[in-house]
Amino acid sequence: MSGAEREVVIRLRGIRNQFGTQVVHDGLDLDVYRGEVLGVVGGSGTGKSVLLRTIVGLQEPAAGEIEVLGVDARTHDEDKRQALRRRWGVMFQDGALFSSLTVRENVEVPLRDVAAGGAETARLDDETRHALADLKIALSGLPPFAGDKYPSELSGGMRKRAGLARALALDPDIVFLDEPTAGLDPIGAAEFDRLIRRLSRALGLTVFMVTHDLDSLHACCDRIAVLAEKKVLVTGTMAEMLEVDHPWVHEYFHGPRARAALASAAE
Numbered sequence: 001m002s003g004a005e006r007e008v009v010i011r012l013r014g015i016r017n018q019f020g021t022q023v024v025h026d027g028l029d030l031d032v033y034r035g036e037v038l039g040v041v042g043g044s045g046t047g048k049s050v051l052l053r054t055i056v057g058l059q060e061p062a063a064g065e066i067e068v069l070g071v072d073a074r075t076h077d078e079d080k081r082q083a084l085r086r087r088w089g090v091m092f093q094d095g096a097l098f099s100s101l102t103v104r105e106n107v108e109v110p111l112r113d114v115a116a117g118g119a120e121t122a123r124l125d126d127e128t129r130h131a132l133a134d135l136k137i138a139l140s141g142l143p144p145f146a147g148d149k150y151p152s153e154l155s156g157g158m159r160k161r162a163g164l165a166r167a168l169a170l171d172p173d174i175v176f177l178d179e180p181t182a183g184l185d186p187i188g189a190a191e192f193d194r195l196i197r198r199l200s201r202a203l204g205l206t207v208f209m210v211t212h213d214l215d216s217l218h219a220c221c222d223r224i225a226v227l228a229e230k231k232v233l234v235t236g237t238m239a240e241m242l243e244v245d246h247p248w249v250h251e252y253f254h255g256p257r258a259r260a261a262l263a264s265a266a267e
């Protein structure tokens, strides 16, 4: 399907972010299509995490338009913003789990929030909420016993899966992942990549993934967006990235690590 026929679920236009005199983004545009896994890459400090935070409303841009699922994400209508927030899930780098809650209780947090918001799920009883949480825990590839564990009792990889389970709690249209494979060993990272790919395909999830991991780009991303020069410099498939004539992009996609990732993807 060509880009013109696909549904745009995230549309950014003219985004500007700055901290004091430091301009991180200026005139940044990006379209993300429904059902795709988009990998967002760029040098350190190019503003990948700031971009993610901007889309999910944790960072107010100095300028620009943000449309998510057809809704103006910068609307001042708090009800609209809340309704939109329920349609995406976010997994931060360290999982950002509450350490005093079990994994199941962590996954239940968004389900409780929805109930508190008085939406149609307000009648969720404890048993249903537990069952829904357990479903997301299983979907994220965790064993059933993980639900009763506290985050500190889990491995790094399991904590990430728990963070993913929480991000999936409300059956989101879009999942935002901030460096999901950082800190995982190569086997754990490859398993996580496969999980993301499977979930995206099975659930029709759109995935916005900030990553440094070239293996992940090969294994699970449909498209890649490169941040450089304060904007999205280029978007395209991995094959298209190999053709881009820009010093950072060339070094990144042709350097020794890229060659190793390409070789292992071909195995």
Ligand SMILES: Nc1ncnc2c1ncn2[C@@H]1O[C@H](COP(=O)(O)OP(=O)(O)OP(=O)(O)O)[C@@H](O)[C@H]1O
Residues within 6 Å of the ligand: 019, 024, 042, 043, 044, 045, 046, 047, 048, 049, 050, 051
């Ligand atoms: N809350 C903040 N206050 C001031 N400066 C910030 C803030 N958040 C981010 N920055 C700055 O914005 C720039 C981009 O940060 P960001 O974390 O998005 O980079 P990144 O591309 O994700 O980097 P990395 O790959 O190293 O994680 C950095 O220079 C950072 O110091």
